[in-house]
Every structure is written in structure tokens, then in C-alpha cells.
Amino acid sequence: MTINGQEYVKTVLTNVEQQNPHETEFLQAVREVFESLTPVFDKYPQYVKENLLARLIEPERIISFRVPWVDDKGKVQVNRGYRVQYSSAIGPYKGGLRFHPSVNQSIVKFLGFEQIFKNALTGQPIGGGKGGSNFDPKGKSDFEIMRFCQSFMTELQKHIGADIDVPAGDIGVGGREIGYLYGQYKRLNGSVSGILTGKGLTYGGSLTRTEATGYGAVYFGQEMLKSIGETYQDKTALVSGSGNVAIYAIEKLTQLGATVVAASDSSGFIYDAEGIHLETLKQIKEVDHERISKYVEQHPNATFTEAGDKTIWSIKTDLAFPCATQNELTAEDAKTLIANGVIAVVEGANMPSTKVATEIFQAHKILFGPGKAANAGGVAVSALEMAQNSSRVSWTFDEVDQKLHAIMEGIYSQAISAADEFGKPGDLVFGANIAGFLKVAAAMSAQGIV
Known part of the structure; x- marks a missing residue:
């Protein structure tokens, strides 16, 4: 039958x-x-x-483990660690580590599942995986974070390898955490292999990696706007979040002529009609590790709104870049953005729009770039970092940026072509899902029932 x-x-x-x-x-x-x-x-x-x-x-492997560590008061703390090695059909498992109180098996599995298709779309030989812990770096000292990372890697190192599984950073895991994780791996294994990406430039990192996810989302959005004869010039934009993705999306949008008027963190959002002052934001979030409300102390014409019923998406804008976390943009937010004249939504985070919000954007013919396509710049440059580590070379910032730009153009082209071929022209959600799946499916089918 x-x-x-x-x-x-x-x-x-x-x-x-x-x-x-x-x-x-x-x-x-x-x-x-x-x-x-x-x-x-x-x-x-x-x-x-x-x-x-x-x-x-069904993931190929799910690893769950305890992570004991000692805080600065000498008290023993215990967190839970995860690594989901989802699919190796195309290559080694590849995907970030997230340190955040919300992390659980469901979130890590969703991220790993999305990563399969995202990685396939990049055209790089990498499979899909994800990991993390319910550890919260906020409010912790550098020594506490170091001790946690060392304990986390003591277990994780048993399951990863340059040709097996190469983690990177995600929410709560930046350059500081990657450094501690890498140091512990090297201490235990005596190896300086490309075991992690997102490393510092002094020990095998790639130029443009820090900027890659934010830049990549903006490049993807650029292709979306081209389809209707538009550019970023003189457009206003909202960018949620204030981590790596958001900061460098703001940077590239500004370079391409847009004015980003708002950014956020979990405490609320700032609005600056003159445009977000990037150096101030970088100092607050990347150096001082402070709350975004500090921005108004240096820019008194800006305003800060505490988290509550009013969200960043209540501000009138041409472009919306949700770059914080999953399900941050709701159906009500979508309706508000549409009423305020938004023309394009580009997901810089993983699944930041709820399903209903996505459907509302599509029903109103708003250009919509799904995370598994628009968010792929980070992992694309991670794969380029792996290539540089393997060949013992270092490419310039411009070389990597040009490769990233070309990859994001290619992802858009794949998604739009698949949408056309399978009967939903212009639907990038549909097209990205199919284009990514077809690559993985072809590899799995060729390898037999394994």
C-alpha cells in the first residue's frame, strides 16, 4: 500500500x-x-x-550530565549539562553551547533540530548539534565562570573532537567562556586541535566570527529587500537583544544606511531616535557586562522602558530584527508591527517569532526571513574557522566577510528556489525548510539505514 x-x-x-x-x-x-x-x-x-x-x-545521541562547581563563598553548586548530537549525515556535529537558566532538554533538542537544516543551507560539510547548561553567567565572577566552564568541559570533552563534534558559543557563552572551555580541553587532552569555534584570535579564532551572525542576518535581509527593489538606506530598524548577534546586526545595518533606534535586554529596552550609539552599547554589554539601562546615563535624550506589557516591538519601524531568544515576538507584537508599517522581519535569533506571529506576517505579505536561514552566518563562519584551523592558515577580515556574504546570498537563493519549485513562491520559511531537508535527506539516503 x-x-x-x-x-x-x-x-x-x-x-x-x-x-x-x-x-x-x-x-x-x-x-x-x-x-x-x-x-x-x-x-x-x-x-x-x-x-x-x-x-x-530522533537524535543520534543525547548526553546529559551533572556539572558540580564551587562558588566564591566556597559553596558547592550543581547544574545540569547537555549535548544533543542530532545528525552527522553531512559532517561532524556543529552547534553552539547555551548557558542560561531556561536551558532544558526540550530547548536543546529544538536548537539542535533547527541546526541540522541551518548547517545544511550553508553548504559547509557540518552536521547538526547543540548543547548547554541551566547555569546563569549573570552576576557571577570571572573565577566562578571559569570553575563552572572547567567542570562542564571535564565531562563534555569525552564526547567531542575536531572530526566528531565541534561546539561553539550561543547565549551566555562568549569569548570569555570559550577561552575557559578551550583551556580545560587542552589541559585534559594536551591538544590544540580545532575543538571549539569562536576562539580568540591569539589561539586559532577567525576574524569576523564575532560579527558573523549579526552581519549574516543583515546580508540575508539585504537580499529580501532587493526582491522588492529596496535597500537599507534611510530605513529605521528595531533590533532586540544586545549580545553579539544584536550588536553586530546594529553595526552592519548602520554601515548600510539604516538607523537602528532601539535595542533591549531582559530588563527592558532603550529607544534613541537619533540612532543607537554603538560604542556606548559595546562598552556596556561587552566590557562592563551591565544592564542596558546604563545607556541613558550617557545619552540623556534616549529613554529606557522596563520589561512589561510594552515591548520593543511597539516602536514604529520599517525593519524588525528579533535577535534575542526564542518566542520573544508574539502575535500581538506582529499585529503592532504591521499596524506601524513594518516591511520586513529578519530573525537573527533561533525561532524568535511564535508560530502565530510568523503566520500573521506571512498572511499580510510582510517579508519574513526565518532564523534557520537568516541566523546561519555564525555557524557558516564557524565552519570557515574549522577550515582555517585544519589548514593552519588565517584569512583576513575582508576575506572571511566576503565568504560570509556569498554564503548568505546562497542561502537566500536556495530558499527562494525551493519555495518556487514546490509551489509557494516567495515563502522563505517553506523554502528554507525544504532546501535544508533535501540536502540532509540525500546524504542519509546515500548512506543506507544507519
């Missing part, structure tokens, strides 16, 4: 929901991808015969 694509996808999804009933973020990501895949299985029935979707949805 032949089963059509819709029946097959529905059957697999039902099984996933039954087996993971409490993993809300993971199921949200799965449903969003699965909705796009029906026409793929109609066109390639061999993938149904191979039960490829059911094989892909």
Missing part, C-alpha cells in the same frame, strides 16, 4: 508528539518544519519507504 506525503508526515508527527509530550519548544520547531515537507515526500516516495523522517527526528 502506497502512503502519500501528507499521511506519512502526519503519522511521524503523531509519534513524535506522543513520545515527547512535555517538550514544547522542540515540538513547536518540529511542527513548523514538518508542515513544509509534505510535497517533498510526494516527489520522492523513496524517502517514505526508507522512513527517513522518523530516522531524522
